[in-house]
Amino acid sequence: MYFVKAPAKINLTLDTLAKRSDGYHEVEMIMTTVDLADRIGLEAREDGIIEIVSVDRFIPNDAKNLAFQAAALLKKRYDVSQGVSITIEKNIPVAAGLAGGSSDAAATLRGLNHVWNLGLSLDELAVLGAEIGSDVPFCVYGGTALATGRGEKIEHLPAPPPCWVILAKPVIGVSTAEIYGQLDLSTAFHPDTQAMIRAIDEKDFEAMIHGLGNTLEGVTLHLYPEVKELKEQMKRFGAEGVLMSGSGPTVFGIVQQESRAQRVVNALRGFCDEVYCVRLLGDREELPKGV
Numbered sequence: 001m002y003f004v005k006a007p008a009k010i011n012l013t014l015d016t017l018a019k020r021s022d023g024y025h026e027v028e029m030i031m032t033t034v035d036l037a038d039r040i041g042l043e044a045r046e047d048g049i050i051e052i053v054s055v056d057r058f059i060p061n062d063a064k065n066l067a068f069q070a071a072a073l074l075k076k077r078y079d080v081s082q083g084v085s086i087t088i089e090k091n092i093p094v095a096a097g098l099a100g101g102s103s104d105a106a107a108t109l110r111g112l113n114h115v116w117n118l119g120l121s122l123d124e125l126a127v128l129g130a131e132i133g134s135d136v137p138f139c140v141y142g143g144t145a146l147a148t149g150r151g152e153k154i155e156h157l158p159a160p161p162p163c164w165v166i167l168a169k170p171v172i173g174v175s176t177a178e179i180y181g182q183l184d185l186s187t188a189f190h191p192d193t194q195a196m197i198r199a200i201d202e203k204d205f206e207a208m209i210h211g212l213g214n215t216l217e218g219v220t221l222h223l224y225p226e227v228k229e230l231k232e233q234m235k236r237f238g239a240e241g242v243l244m245s246g247s248g249p250t251v252f253g254i255v256q257q258e259s260r261a262q263r264v265v266n267a268l269r270g271f272c273d274e275v276y277c278v279r280l281l282g283d284r285e286e287l288p289k290g291v
């Protein structure tokens with residue numbers, strides 16, 4: 001079995017610029033990879049069948065699974081006769097704003113490129129990934145990037161300043177389509193993407209904290225007051241910067257010191273079942289082998 005890591009992402013900024021005629025929104029997002037990952041196992045099979053093997057009851061085990069779609073797309077496009085059994089060990093919360101499904105699809109593309117011996121570049125895999133979902137191209141590369149268009153156009157950025165990230169997910173799951181659907185662009189908050197890029201370039205922790213912002217946050221916080229409450233708790237417990245990731249409902253807190261991160265995690269444990277304390281994997285060059 002060939003194993004590939006599928007790490008989650010957070011959005012340091014997410015700005016929505018306009019609604020497009022194709023149903024998507026034009027966005028500007030700064031995304032960075034975090035060290036919380038699913039593990040994808042790939043085993044080629046000679047009968048040509050694509051199969052999903054997972055014990056997670058929250059993800060589909062048929063053609064609705066984004067990893068299945070990634071395999072089906074590669075198989076069809078490159079006329080591959082082999083099939084594959086895809087084992088998904090799910091560690092990233094589902095429908096959480098952390099791109100777990102997109103990252104599984106991206107890892108499947110990277111892994112099958114090796115297992116099926118296709119010889120494609122990451123750029124080629126990212127173009128294919130855009131056919132599966134807007135977040136898949138970023139997940140193909142990982143690291144830190146500015147994503148534009150509907151999220152599929154990627155410009156790589158250096159790693160953000162070193163920090164600890166606390167992820168807390170309320171029990172609800174959120175539909176990205178629903179949140180975008182309820183966004184009112186005339187009143188929405190718009191983060192300063194360029195200021196965040198400067199903060200990252202200059203490795204300026206304070207400026208990064210100051211620049212955190214997400215257009216979709218207002219919509220989700222309005223629909224789900226428990227997310228607002230969680231944000232306030234995280235701030236109260238000592239997180240230096242706090243923001244909702246993607247369309248939510250996961251809230252992340254950023255701190256510089258590990259001891260402070262542990263304090264925030266311990267304080268949150270009584271209120272929230274799913275809490276993780278992770279590092280950023282913001283530098284593509286330093287991603288562990290197999291990511």
Ligand SMILES: C[C@@](CO)(OP(=O)(O)O)[C@H](O)COP(=O)(O)OP(=O)(O)OC[C@H]1O[C@@H](n2ccc(N)nc2=O)[C@H](O)[C@@H]1O
Nearest residue numbers: 023024025097098099133134135150176177180246247248
């Ligand atoms: C909001 C973000 C931020 O990173 O992440 P998540 O919260 O899902 O993790 C992404 O833009 C989500 O990307 P992804 O989850 O791949 O979305 P897609 O499958 O492409 O689209 C799902 C639906 O969301 C809406 N959508 C998505 C992307 C976009 N730029 N504009 C949109 O309006 C559309 O209604 C679309 O049908």
Ligand SMILES: Nc1ncnc2c1ncn2[C@@H]1O[C@H](COP(=O)(O)OP(=O)(O)O)[C@@H](O)[C@H]1O
Nearest residue numbers: 064065066094095096097098099100101102104
């Ligand atoms: N491999 C997968 N992992 C997680 N979710 C998946 C997967 N394949 C399909 N899905 C579906 O995609 C939806 C969004 O999942 P996910 O990527 O976890 O959330 P988000 O887009 O909020 O980051 C879920 O409702 C889930 O049913």
